[in-house]
Structure formats: structure tokens, C-alpha cells
Amino acid sequence: MDTGTHVVMGLSLGGLATLDPTIANDPLLPTSIMIATIIGSQAPDFDTVLKLRNNAVYIRNHRGITHSLPALFIWPLLITAGIVAFTPETNWQLVLLWSFIAVVLHVFVDIFNSYGTQALRPISNKWIALGVINIFDPFIFFSHLAAFALWAFGAAAGPTFFILYLLLVLYYSWRIFEKKKVDKHAKRLHPDATHVFVSPSIRWNQWHLVIRTPELLYVAESRNNKIEYFEKYSFDPIPDIPVISAARRDPNLAAFLSFSPTYRWEVEEKGELTEVRFVDLRYRSKGHYPFVAIVQLTKDLEIVSSYTGWVFSEETLQKKLNVVTE
Structure with a gap:
């Protein structure tokens, strides 16, 4: 997801944490948890600094090791150590737990766009990209802003963000269902297809398609459950020349x-x-x-x-x- 969406998710997790009475009734802990969830929601993308070297290094490594299985544990430990260094009296166990939740959520939602992550490293270097949610999804972002507005006008943070996350679970489920429909439609039209690459757009009813058959590559778009073709190319494996x-x-x-x-x-x-x-x-x-x-x-x-x-x-x-x- 984009940086802005990760930020609002970090804030919403900090509000969600107040469902725990231990956190809600502590004068210091909500602030520590909020800091932990905000940093945790951004930490895996700290590898963006690789852009300062060159695009090749960035493309090969972004969402790689910083989104890997070891990173799910390393980031929370570093975040918690930093917070405890400044506020040693805080409940470090809860800070560690919620920073872990923030990091896991970051990696989890990144899997759903077409860029994906290497979330299974070091077990596998395969890119996991489900292609369900656009890098920036207006519904996800603005639903968070709506929840923040309710919070600002006096709604309880914990229940408000709990309802928000239930809504997002339903939204993700619907998007998965819609992508499967597009995939099945393309395969009906091309029963010889070896691969169908479906990528989301910023619009709910529009999906980018690349359909690969043994001989051809079709570049198309699915809009309102209708597939429109743009270009057709010969499928030529990279030659050894x-x-x-x-x-x-x-x-x-x-x-x-x-x-x-x-x-x-x-x-x-x-x-x-x-x-x-x-x-x-x-x-x-x-x-x-x-x-x-x-x-x-x-x-x-x-x-x-x-x-x-x-x-x-x-x-x-x-x-x-x-x-x-x-």
C-alpha cells in the first residue's frame, strides 16, 4: 500500500488497542502504543532509502528482506527497545505486542496488491502478489478518515476501529471474489491460457489483464464484467543469443x-x-x-x-x- 494508507492504519491500530482496559486505563500506555503502531506500520518500508542508490537495487530489494519472516520479529523488537529507552516505566510487553501487530498488518496488506512482497523469505524468495487491491485504494483510505472523524466527535476509539476492521475484512473478501470472477471470465474466453495476470486499478469495476497462451500475449481490460482487448503480441521466450x-x-x-x-x-x-x-x-x-x-x-x-x-x-x-x- 501507499505510505498514507500505512500511516492511517497505524493510527487506527493505536485506537483499536484501547479495547484492552489495561491500555485504556493507563495514563501513559495509549501514547506508547500509538507510537509503536505508527512506527510499526511504516518500518518495513524503510528500505525505500534504497532509491538513493539506484532503481535496480530498489526494485530487486524493496519489499524483500524488510518484509520477510525474520523482519516480522526484528522490527517489533527494535521499536519496543527504542520506546522503552525513553519511557522505561511503560508496559513493554504490550508495546511489543502491538508493534508486532502493526508490522504484520503492513506486510499482510502489501501481499494483496500487484507488486507483492517476499514475505516467505528465507523459506522462499518467491514474490507473493495477490493482485486484489490497488496500491492506493480510496475506500480503505477514506473509510479510515471517516472513522477518525467519528473518534474526533466523541465516539469511543476501540469500538469505532473494531467496526472499521470488520468492514475492511468484508471489503477484502469482496475484492477477492471480484478478482476470481475476472480470472474465470478470461479463462472461459481463452481455455488454452497458461497464465492470466489480473491487476487491480483504482476503480472497483476495472481490472488490467494480461492473458498468456502458448503462442500469444493479450493485453486487455475488464470493465463492468466485459473484456476489451488492446494489443496482441507473439509470446516469445527470451532467446539465448x-x-x-x-x-x-x-x-x-x-x-x-x-x-x-x-x-x-x-x-x-x-x-x-x-x-x-x-x-x-x-x-x-x-x-x-x-x-x-x-x-x-x-x-x-x-x-x-x-x-x-x-x-x-x-x-x-x-x-x-x-x-x-x-
């Missing part, structure tokens, strides 16, 4: 391939350079595919420039490559 093999040694392309499950590739001669381009098909927006990886090589297969990440125009992409092709 020298230029592709050389490009795959580049960290940017390697990061892209470690993350993207469905893409198309092309090799194009551009003057003295050869350009190898991979395009993720899941994120089509206004006729454009913004998530790409590009490697430019000389005739001797020396890499001169590369990039991976989100770009929304060819002009911007060429500026990022910082190479003038002839």
Missing part, C-alpha cells in the same frame, strides 16, 4: 526480470548501438507501458547505458539513458 545474454548481465535488466512475471522484449539497431528493451505488460496506462528495462550496447556487446523503472514518455526515457543514438 549473444546480445540478449550480454544485456542480461546488466543490473537494471536483471532487476526487472527478477520482478516482472509477464513482459515482451525487442532488439533494435539504433545507429552504432543495439538496444534491448523489455516492457512489463501489466501496467498499461493510456496506451503506454511505463515500467521498462532498456540496455544499450555497442557492436562489441559492451554495455554503454541502461535503465529500469517507470517512465511515461520516450523523451524522458532517452534523457535517463543519457545516450545520443546515431
